[in-house]
Amino acid sequence: MSPPADSPGLLRLRRAAPLRAARGYVIGVALILVMMTALVLGLSRQHELERAKRMLLLGTELASRHVGVLLRQADSITAALAQEAERGAVPWRDDATLMDMALRLSVDAPQVLELRLVDAAGATVVHTLGGRQAEAAAQRADEAFRFHRASQTTATRLSPPRRSAASGRWVMPLSRRLSAPDGRFLGLVIADLDLAALGAVFDSARLGDGAAVGLVEQGGRLLLRQPFRPDVLGMVMDSRSFGLADLPVEGRSFEARSPVDGVHRLYNAVPLPAHHLVVIAGVDPQEVLAPWRRSALIHGSIVFLLVALLLALGQRLLGAITMQARIGGELQAANRRLRDMKLALDAHAEVLITDVGGRIVDVNDRFCHSTRAERAELIGLDHRVLRSGHHPPAFYRQLWRTIASGRVWSGEMMMRAFDGISYWMDTTIVPFLGPDGRPQQFIAIRYNISARKEAESALARTMQALAHSNHRLKTLVAHDALTGLASRREFDRALARELRRALRSHQPLALVLVDLDHFKRYNDHYGHPAGDSCLQAVARSLRASIQREGDLAARYGGEEFALLLPATDAAGATRVAERLLAEVEALALPHAASPAGIVTLSLGLAALQPTVASPDAAARLLQAADDALYQAKRAGRSRLVVGAAPALQAAAESGS
CATH class of the missing domain: 3.30.450.20 (PAS domain)
Structure with a gap:
């Protein structure tokens, strides 16, 4: 007899399959990047x-x-x-x-x-x-x-x-x-x-x-x-x-x-x-090989960072199945683009010889092939006929100053063939000096690097796409999917951060815990879809109740919410909480299973102004707000109770 389709074993298998696929995909992309980098560096x-x-x-x-x-x-x-x-x-x-x-x-x-x-x-x-x-x-x-x-x-x-x-x-x-x-x-x-x-x-x-x-x-x-x-x-x-x-x-x-x-x-x-x-x-x-080793170190470091980013992204993908497919598709597209890059280095050089005036004296066959011209056509021409127009005049002035002084010039240059096609060349120009120490001829040795230029552009686009996907994943982790408020994880980080800031700046910090009254009855009476709509409506009121950039509204769990108010004392937080109570009551959301007949809130408020570093400051502030919330519920709900400021102990005292 086969197990039911929704059995825990089958569900675990269904979840594990895409996770394994994501892990295998990320590792595969990393290996491809490493192998392609090794191939390019070897060539x-x-x-x-x-x-x-x-x-x-x-x-x-x-x-x-x-x-x-x-x-x-x-x-x-x-x-x-x-x-x-x-x-x-x-x-x-x-x-x-x-x-x-x-x-x-x-x-x-x-x-x-x-x-x-x-x-x-x-x-x-x-x-x-x-x-x-x-x-x-x-x-x-x-x-x-x-x-x-x-x-x-x-x-x-x-x-x-x-x-x-x-x-x-x-x-x-x-x-x-x-x-x-x-x-x-x-x-x-x-x-x-x-x-x-x-x-x-x-x-x-x-x-x-x-x-x-x-x-x-x-x-x-x-x-x-x-x-x-x-x-x-x-x-x-x-x-x-x-x-x-x-x-x-x-x-x-x-x-x-x-x-x-x-x-x-x-x-x-x-x-x-x-x-x-x-x-x-x-x-x-x-x-x-010294310049090659420096270049290999730079490119190897970039690839190492890219591989590390891919692996870190893979770990995050394991916890987000819905995002896994989307990011997996982006990684597959990036992999296809990388596989489509056919980098090739021309094993033979193009040689151009000019006199001191820039007139072409001699060229080799490969140079003729690249420029789509016969040798007889090129001899005697000014080398400037091959300029692409990509480089500014200052580029050529600097080049000529270098070689006219008897020094070797090396760099990348875009050229244009006689048929109008432009291409990139890695160029080294060597001046040949006469007995007087002045250049008599210039020999340019060129290698086609157009494929490498295209590969660099594609790699930059891929890294940009990966960074965009990583940003979207961080946004998903930091926010609650139903209400759009900050998630519990983001709230915990914000609470720890604001406690440290309050200690440094000697400013108060207030916390308001919010609970929907009789929400279980609401779900039982109206159904879970209506309950989700109710939570979303209350979340909108929470967002409307905070007006500063540093304030945070979060879904704390189930029907519980939290307001974190930096640089706010108990009086200021009371005004925010009372405004929230009024706004939710003004919504007049029907609640037939509640004595009030509408959806109401119970709020517990606690504030502190830390003067010493305490390892349990967050726990004490949460406990104080939770105690106040409990008192509000015992007092009949649909109200705000302001709790006493929690007492903090210094880290050394707590350890003793």
């Missing part, structure tokens, strides 16, 4: 690493081109001076022609700090610095001298860096052999390259504080490192373990731990075949 981390690799590649290629130019210029200078020396008469002592030529050549090449000509005996004949300093510097040409005397090659050779005795600065000697027509060794030409100039070339790549850029011989000997460390110059690295062996012409990217400082970096190496050198640059992944 953005990969995006940052890919961007760093591309920036590293561009920086290495830029540095290698500049180093190649400097070395070729130094080659040309030594070749010109060698040709003039080999045509002249030997020995070259006090040769003014060679000295004048060396001075002219060194002036045209700022990176050449010193230019020297050494004869076959190892003595310096021509030195652009001259004087006693030149004599001291001549004693340090032994390494290059020995090599060229033993070798028949006329190619230039780079020697390990050293500190110049003439200038006191660090230089890297680049030497060339001087030969007689019969092949005899006549001496050598040495161009001392300023390491500071080469270091400035490496610094122009702007790869970050933790980056390292070096110039290495193909055999692994370290000739130059930026940041500059004289103690490691000439250090020989294992070419195979460090990724320099069998280096292709286009270069190679790899990860390795630096043998110099022990830091694990992402590296890119580009060879200079003409000089048997390699330009190698590396960035610290920890430094590259």
Whole structure:
């Protein structure tokens, strides 16, 4: 035999089912938020690493081109001076022609700090610095001298860096052999390259504080490192373990731990075949990912707060079945919106190169695809044709001030394609500086973030909807559903709050308890629907009887009500209570089961002015008002009785 439909067991099951569904739903939404956040953060981390690799590649290629130019210029200078020396008469002592030529050549090449000509005996004949300093510097040409005397090659050779005795600065000697027509060794030409100039070339790549850029011989000997460390110059690295062996012409990217400082970096190496050198640059992944970690912390905190809000809301939903369905629907809608967000990060960058005037010099294929234009259409155009009109002129003025000063600019920018479609780009603009320190070109590296912008907007709308639902739930808990008055829970909180305030401000606090006379008879005679209507009518009178914002009318339980009157003494509360009695009697609600023939009220009033903190102040005030109400009922009902002010004890006395 099956149990009746209204049995307690079945009712509990019916109530438990939606509660379990609500709990499962809230937990599911929280997990989805966490997983989506983890996915987005993972993709953005990969995006940052890919961007760093591309920036590293561009920086290495830029540095290698500049180093190649400097070395070729130094080659040309030594070749010109060698040709003039080999045509002249030997020995070259006090040769003014060679000295004048060396001075002219060194002036045209700022990176050449010193230019020297050494004869076959190892003595310096021509030195652009001259004087006693030149004599001291001549004693340090032994390494290059020995090599060229033993070798028949006329190619230039780079020697390990050293500190110049003439200038006191660090230089890297680049030497060339001087030969007689019969092949005899006549001496050598040495161009001392300023390491500071080469270091400035490496610094122009702007790869970050933790980056390292070096110039290495193909055999692994370290000739130059930026940041500059004289103690490691000439250090020989294992070419195979460090990724320099069998280096292709286009270069190679790899990860390795630096043998110099022990830091694990992402590296890119580009060879200079003409000089048997390699330009190698590396960035610290920890430094590259530092902005991502800060962003991940912020977004993770936001998601954590959102998940905490969802769980707290779920706990409240367990106590409000009627609100459960409504808020559950809102959460389901939010979940659908979150699932519909297809965030994607473009794994490839868009590259735009402009001159200092803003004219487009070159673009890559992805940039053409995004702008819906051919490369031939874009070359020569002013970059401003791609502006969307979204940003104010001040935005672009600040951008140009930054890059014109030689600094890197990064930010978000809205652009417009040739077909009129606007899209958001995460843009980094790198100025490439010339020897004079001024920008010669600008390279913009862009990533499409339109999907992320749309996702941020949708997430904000979802959080706003959840906050609205939470506010509605709080309102439901704080008010009685039948009368619209404050609930018993809200009354208890207000009573405790007003007692604390009365103690601080030394103001009185009054409480009036209200009871409908013979209300059980009323329900028995007229029925419960009529009883509900009667309660609602009395509640309207209670609301009308209070006129200050701080006063509170609450349904205390069943047919009992309460008026809480802050900053009101017994006399003031008596006037409010008497006005309430008169208003209810004026309603003349029929009550055939009452001796009065109409609905009447019994009121008990108590007031106090606390001077000491007492843990039982609320209970004593309620008891005093309840005693007064009891006296009113015993005295024949339909009246107000003002009770005596309750006596309070200090907290220490109560504890003893």
